[in-house]
Amino acid sequence: MANIVIVGSGFAGHFAAMTLSDELRRRKINHQHSVRVITKTPKFTYIPSLIWVGIGQMPASQTQFELAPVYKKLHIDLTVGKVFEVHPDDRYVLAETDSGQEQFNYDYLIMATGPFLNFPATPGLGPDNGYTYSVCTPDHATETAHAYEALIHKLESGQSANIVIGTGHGTCTCQGAALEFLFNVHTDLEHRGLRHLANMTWLSNEPKLGDLGIGGVEAKRNSAIMSSEELMAGLFEGHHIQYQIQSHVNQILENEIQFETLQGEDKTLPFDFAMLLPPFRGQPINYINAAGENITEQVCNPAGFVKVDAVYGKTYDELDGPDWPRTYQSPVYSNIFAAGIAFAPPGPLSQPNKSPKGTLIGPAPPRTGFTSELCGRAAALNIVEMIENRPLTHSASMAETAGICVASMDNHMLGGNAMVIGIYPVARNYSKYPDYGRDLDASEVDLGMAGAWMKRGLHHAFMYKLQGKPLWKLVP
Amino acid sequence: MKYVLDEKEKHRQKGLFRQFGLLSKLGLKFMKLLKLSH
Numbered sequence: 001m002a003n004i005v006i007v008g009s010g011f012a013g014h015f016a017a018m019t020l021s022d023e024l025r026r027r028k029i030n031h032q033h034s035v036r037v038i039t040k041t042p043k044f045t046y047i048p049s050l051i052w053v054g055i056g057q058m059p060a061s062q063t064q065f066e067l068a069p070v071y072k073k074l075h076i077d078l079t080v081g082k083v084f085e086v087h088p089d090d091r092y093v094l095a096e097t098d099s100g101q102e103q104f105n106y107d108y109l110i111m112a113t114g115p116f117l118n119f120p121a122t123p124g125l126g127p128d129n130g131y132t133y134s135v136c137t138p139d140h141a142t143e144t145a146h147a148y149e150a151l152i153h154k155l156e157s158g159q160s161a162n163i164v165i166g167t168g169h170g171t172c173t174c175q176g177a178a179l180e181f182l183f184n185v186h187t188d189l190e191h192r193g194l195r196h197l198a199n200m201t202w203l204s205n206e207p208k209l210g211d212l213g214i215g216g217v218e219a220k221r222n223s224a225i226m227s228s229e230e231l232m233a234g235l236f237e238g239h240h241i242q243y244q245i246q247s248h249v250n251q252i253l254e255n256e257i258q259f260e261t262l263q264g265e266d267k268t269l270p271f272d273f274a275m276l277l278p279p280f281r282g283q284p285i286n287y288i289n290a291a292g293e294n295i296t297e298q299v300c301n302p303a304g305f306v307k308v309d310a311v312y313g314k315t316y317d318e319l320d321g322p323d324w325p326r327t328y329q330s331p332v333y334s335n336i337f338a339a340g341i342a343f344a345p346p347g348p349l350s351q352p353n354k355s356p357k358g359t360l361i362g363p364a365p366p367r368t369g370f371t372s373e374l375c376g377r378a379a380a381l382n383i384v385e386m387i388e389n390r391p392l393t394h395s396a397s398m399a400e401t402a403g404i405c406v407a408s409m410d411n412h413m414l415g416g417n418a419m420v421i422g423i424y425p426v427a428r429n430y431s432k433y434p435d436y437g438r439d440l441d442a443s444e445v446d447l448g449m450a451g452a453w454m455k456r457g458l459h460h461a462f463m464y465k466l467q468g469k470p471l472w473k474l475v476p
Numbered sequence: 477m478k479y480v481l482d483e484k485e486k487h488r489q490k491g492l493f494r495q496f497g498l499l500s501k502l503g504l505k506f507m508k509l510l511k512l513s514h
Contacts, residue, residue, distance in 0.1 A: 224477050231479045238481025374513060402509035417489055420502055422509050442509060448489040450499040476510045 002033040002387050005093060005106035007083045007285075009039035009067055010047070011369060012340025013112030014466060016376035021074040022473070023384050033387065036077040038095050038104060042067055044466060045138055048369065049459050051180045052411050053141035054275065055148050055188050060138035063459075070467050079104065083113070083283075088299070088333040089290035108383045111306050111338040112376055115280035118169075124252030125168040125278060131254050132168060132274040135181055144275060148185070151273045155194040161272040164257060166203035168276030170248030170361040173213045174368065175204055176407055178277050183409035186239055187417070201269060202236065202243040203257065203276070205361050207351045209233050209245055213363035214349045214403065217423055218436050219443040226445060228421070244269070246353070248361045249276065264356035280341060280364060282306070299332050306338035307331060310346035319347045321399030321429030321437075327392045328379045335386070337379035340372035345398075349427055370404045371396075371426060398427040402442070406455045409447075418451030420444060 004020060006013045017037050024030035043064045052058040071078045081097035092105045117136050119126030127133050127143050134140040154161055165182040167175060182202055189195040210216050210228030217228040236243055246262035257269040257276075282304025287296045300306050308330060311323035323346045330336040338344070345365045352362030367375070378396035385392050403426035409417040422444035428437025465475035479485075488494060 221477075226477050226479065230477055234479030234481050370513075396513075401513040404506060404509055415490060422502075422505055424509055424512055442505075442512065444502065444505045446498060446502065448495050448498050449492075450495040450502060453495075453499060454502060476507075 002107040003105055004033060004035045004108045004110070004383060005104055006035070006037045006110045006112055007039075007093065008112035008114055008340070008342065009037050009041070009044055010112065010114045010340060011372035012114075012342065012376035013037060013039065013110065014044055014067075014376075015373045016110050016112055016339060016380040017071070017076050018074060018466070018468060019377045019380040020383065021076050023381060025075075027384070027388075029387075030075060034077060035075075036079060036104065037067070037071065038079045038081055038083055038093065039067065040080070040082050042078075042080045044070075046459060046463055046466075047136075048177075050135045050138065050141040051177060051184055051408060053138065054133070054135040054144040054181055055184050056145040057184075057188075057411055060142050064138060065463065065467055074468050083285055086111075086285060086287045086299075086336075087289075088287060088336060091335070107335060108386065109336045110376070110379050110383070111285075111336065111342045112340050113283040113285070113342045115341045116283045116304070117278045118281045119278045121279050122169050122249050122252060125249070125276060131252050132276045134277065135177065135275060136277065147273060152192065152194065154272070155189070155192075155197045158197070160197045160199065162270050163198050163200045164203050164269055164271040164274040164276070165200070166276055167205050167363075168249045168252070169279040170205045170359055171279045171364050172205055172277050173280055173364040173366045174277055175206055175211065175213050175363060176366065176405055178204070178275070179212070180408045181275055182241065183239075183407075184411060186241060187410035200241045202241055202245075203247060203249070203259065203269060204243070204245050205247060205363055206245045207353055207362065209236070209243060211350050211363065212421075213366045214423070214426065215351065215428060217421055217443065217445050218438065218440055219422075219445040220440050221445075225440060228445060231419075231445060231447075246361055248355070248359050252276075260355055260357065260359055260361075262353055262355050262361050282342065282344075299330065299336075301344040303344070305344035306336070306342055307344045308338050310344070312344070312346050314347060316347055316352055321397070321425070321427060321431050323347075324397045324399040324427045326378075326395035326397045326400075327382050328375050328396070329382065329392065337383065339375035339379045341367055343367070343375065365398075365427075367398065371398060371401070374401050397425075399425050399429040401425055406451055406458060408452065408455045410452060411456070412452065413456065414449075416449055416452030417447060418455045419447050420451045420454060
């Protein structure tokens with residue numbers, strides 16, 4: 001009998017658990033093996049909708065569901081606890097639960113922990129110990145909604161305000177989420193007739209506008225090629241949003257953001273309301289060998305993400321499609337996999353740069369949402385292969401799979417808007433597509449109310465699917 | 477290619493019948509991308 005343990009219940013972990021449950025049942029071997037999810041929170045959160053929570057358009061409860069009844073239905077064991085150590089030689093993890101410290105043995109392990117939100121990387125960043133807001137967690141997004149409501153009252157009294165939204169460090173990722181929040185704030189203020197009182201600025205570490213942490217997007221539009229840089233520049237100009245890119249925030253005071261530009265200049269931005277994303281790190285989990293030695297540096301990269309079957313050590317210019325991981329198996333311990341944000345990417349998707357002072361300013365590669373789901377699925381199916389002593393055949397390389405993103409701009413069914421982005425593949429693969437590294441015919445960039453419909457539809461579809469409701473597998 | 481958010485483009489993004497067409501186009505495109513990814 002195999003014990004399969006999954007650490008984390010976000011997109012990657014939860015989808016891995018559902019895939020395992022389904023595949024083991026399909027092969028009629030589910031009673032021979034066990035699947036356990038160890039997660040810090042008893043609820044699943046549909047993070048893409050937290051931007052709407054942040055502007056008070058949706059309560060956090062509508063983005064969440066209890067995991068226990070879902071896992072009971074799917075015959076998955078659930079432990080609510082925080083894993084702090086992995087002992088890969090002896091095949092167990094240690095977790096802090098309500099019962100104290102508990103040990104969970106495993107034969108196969110999937111690390112799907114998601115990111116550690118590294119707010120401490122920038123002094124003054126974040127709602128807990130700083131002056132800015134966040135939409136990264138339900139609690140943060142709910143707090144942001146209260147602050148946004150206070151901002152609205154201020155504007156309604158006739159006062160003006162400086163609003164800054166973007167990334168709070170030079171190495172942040174998930175620019176897409178911050179952009180969604182930016183545009184939703186813009187359109188919400190427009191609907192309220194208050195936009196003229198708000199001075200809005202996009203502050204980010206992107207090397208160019210519309211980079212989104214993925215090196216931008218190009219897609220064919222009729223016979224022309226449109227880039228996300230051109231699209232974003234037009235949107236910002238049309239919506240009167242200022243922008244400051246190529247920037248690393250190094251400190252935040254009560255009403256001032258201090259940042260360094262790629263040119264090495266130290267600048268400031270005043271703010272009355274700011275939502276800045278934090279940089280990510282791997283979760284603070286130590287790997288201990290049989291001799292009691294800390295081997296985290298062997299298993300993880302310096303940022304704490306778990307190394308997998310990628311080619312590490314290449315520069316941005318050397319990196320290409322075949323260097324991206326396919327099976328998500330650890331090269332150190334063959335029975336450990338990492339999926340979603342937990343895996344260590346071989347490098348950035350976006351041009352990294354350094355200021356004359358040596359400050360790294362460049363987005364880390366996003367690997368959320370659809371990519372996370374594909375990773376989790378591949379890791380789960382590869383474990384089933386291993387259980388049955390077969391070679392690993394399931395692949396979900398970011399250089400061979402699509403990226404699909406619907407970026408909300410206005411959450412109304414009539415009159416709303418969203419930017420719809422499809423790219424293939426996510427990680428540019430010049431070996432296969434010499435010109436742009438991507439298939440421009442397969443890629444897509446467009447805007448419109450239909451996008452808003454899709455965004456809302458995706459919310460309901462995923463909330464349905466991820467609760468394992470009838471015919472859930474029909475939802476792609 | 478310069479993207480200009482003028483009134484014509486704003487209308488394009490919100491015209492109801494045009495959006496049903498866009499929804500169909502996007503749906504087909506996404507099904508293709510999903511198929512490429514699995």
